[in-house]
Amino acid sequence: MKKPRRMIRLGHRVGQIMDIPLEAIGDTVKICIIADSFASIENYKGVFECTESLIRLRTAYGIVRIEGENLSLGELRSERAVINGRVKSVAFEN
Amino acid sequence: MRFGVWHYLSGYVIIDIKGKNLERFLNRVVQSGGDIWHVRRTGSESVRACVSVATFYALRPIVRQCGVRISIAAKRGAVVSLSRFRFRKALLYGWMVVLALIIAASRYVWIVDVSGCDRVDADKLIASLKDMGVGIGTHKRAVATYSLGQRLMATDERIAWAGVSISGVVLKIEISEAGETKPDTSQSTEPTSLYAAKDGIVTELKVIDGKAKVNVGDAVVKGQELVSGILRNDEFGFITTAARGAVSANVIYVVSAKAGPTIEKLSLSGTEAYYNAVKLFGICIADEPEYASYTDETVCEYELTGCILPLKAERRLRQETIVKQSPASRQELEQAAAAKAQDKLNELIPHSATIISKHTEYETDADDAVTAIIRIMTEENIAEARGIYGQQ
Structure with a gap:
């Protein structure tokens, strides 16, 4: 269940004041992309779809859509997912 | 992957997962704390992934819940390799013994390498080392390299400097010879x-x-x-x-x-004997008759055919020689x-x-x-x- 926007904004405000990384507060998703071959998503909720050209992950901010070629889930842990392959685009779905 | 070495040491299994609820299965595995990686789609209703051995054993209830089927594609890891030896213990222990012997043998000196000798005889140098208790088979810890160099310099005045070092199982001795002594001016x-x-x-x-x-x-x-x-x-x-x-x-x-x-020269005394010798890789084993001075002649040679090792057998004639006045x-x-x-x-x-x-x-x-x-x-x-x- 998504958190209310008001709570999310409050958490961000506290984080900014205390200089705490945003991804450490609550369910803020953090996406790191290195070149076009490696993508790391932290604070995800689960795998929604997994194919060779499309991987969709559920997050607190909606579904993150990663498109590309030869995609695979290199690492799948409760707090972090790593995607290997040729990443072409990363987008949030409404 | 930083955990790759750990995964190999602890062992892992490559599994094929078939069914409709594949993403549900992956989420359940992750939520249960299982270790799963390298997940890639292999078909419209199949996925291949790597799981640790402990995770594999814990998959049964999740498989039943999600209605998927799993099959083992391959097993990897040091644990899996070692398990192949469970019925061949002698081979495993044999390898361990060989490894132990190699480690034990590497603590001793097996080769003596002398360099820099021009006028100084290298064989005499090695003989001097033997007198000092250093040679092939000496423990490395028993070789005091600095003091050994000093003692070698004292054995021959032609040696200006002697350096001793150990590299692996090789005892390296480097010699610098002194130049010609200058005349007194x-x-x-x-x-x-x-x-x-x-x-x-x-x-x-x-x-x-x-x-x-x-x-x-x-x-x-x-x-x-x-x-x-x-x-x-x-x-x-x-x-x-x-x-x-x-x-x-x-x-x-x-x-x-x-x-x-008449002059003194080597002549045959008349005493002679035949004996056999066996050669393998240049090493000769023979029951030789003992004479103070002698000449050897190979009468005939045989090479063993059909043998894996290059064995050679020789029939030799040894004739005793003495120095006497002869025309x-x-x-x-x-x-x-x-x-x-x-x-x-x-x-x-x-x-x-x-x-x-x-x-x-x-x-x-x-x-x-x-x-x-x-x-x-x-x-x-x-x-x-x-x-x-x-x-x-």
């Missing part, structure tokens, strides 16, 4: 003159101190003054100095030596006489002399003995320092 304060030590014809005159009494081309006899230490001076009449210099002259040596009619040919007598004459010459001619010419003649005596007469002309320094009045 200290100046004498007593007045001296230079006189001829031998008869000769002067070829070169180098006077550093004193007055030359001869010229190039002059024939001089033994004891003749060459460079005088007495110098004429208008003020004092004369002054004395220590004459220094070098006077080179051609000197002729004539030496003769006789050999025969000799003219050529042998000439060689023996020339060798004796040369030995005499080596004692007479100094090392610094340059040989200009050499001529050898042979004469036969009434008793068939051969006399070799060697005439050598050398160029050498014949000046020797004595008191200014010729006293030694």
Whole structure:
């Protein structure tokens, strides 16, 4: 269940004041992309779809859509997912 | 992947997951704390993934809940490799014993490598090391490299520096040999003159101190003054100095030596014996008869065919030899006489002399003995320092 926007904004405000990384507060998703071959998503909720050209992950901010070629889930842990392959685009779905 | 090495050591399984609810299955595995990675789609309803061994055993309830089927595609890891030896314990223990022997053997010195030897004999150096208790089979800890180098330098004055180091199982010894000793150039304060030590014809005159009494081309006899230490001076009449210099002259040596009619040479004593020898990789094993001096002759050789190892067998004849007076040919007598004459010459001619010419003649005596007469002309320094009045 998504958190209310008001709570999310409050958490961000506290984080900014205390200089705490945003991804450490609550369910803020953090996406790191290195070149076009490696993508790391932290604070995800689960795998929604997994194919060779499309991987969709559920997050607190909606579904993150990663498109590309030869995609695979290199690492799948409760707090972090790593995607290997040729990443072409990363987008949030409404 | 940073956990790749850990996954290999602990072992993992590559599984194929087939069914409709594949993403649900992955989420359940992750939520249960299972270790899963390298997830990739292999078909419309199949996925391949790697899971740890512990996770694989915990998949059963999740598989039932999600309605998927899993099958093992491959097993990987050190644990899996070792499990193949569970029925071949002897092989595993054998490998462990070999590894232990290699580790144990690497603590000892097995090769001695000597470099830098030109005049110094490397074999004598290795023999000196053995006397010091260092050689093949010595424990590395027993080799004190610094003090060993110092002790090696003390064994031979020709060794200017000796360095010892251990590299693996090789004991490396590097030698730097000392250069030729320089002549004593200290100046004498007593007045001296230079006189001829031998008869000769002067070829070169180098006077550093004193007055030359001869010229190039002059024939001089033994004891003749060459460079005088007495110098004429208008003020004092004369002054004395220590004459220094070098006077080179051609000197002729004539030496003769006789050999025969019989000479000592190696001859067969008549005692002989046959024996067999086996060779493998250059190493020869044989039950050899013991003689003080002998010659060996290979009578026949066999090579074993159909054998994996290159074994060779030889039949040899060993004949005892002794030194005794035997009649000799003219050529042998000439060689023996020339060798004796040369030995005499080596004692007479100094090392610094340059040989200009050499001529050898042979004469036969009434008793068939051969006399070799060697005439050598050398160029050498014949000046020797004595008191200014010729006293030694």
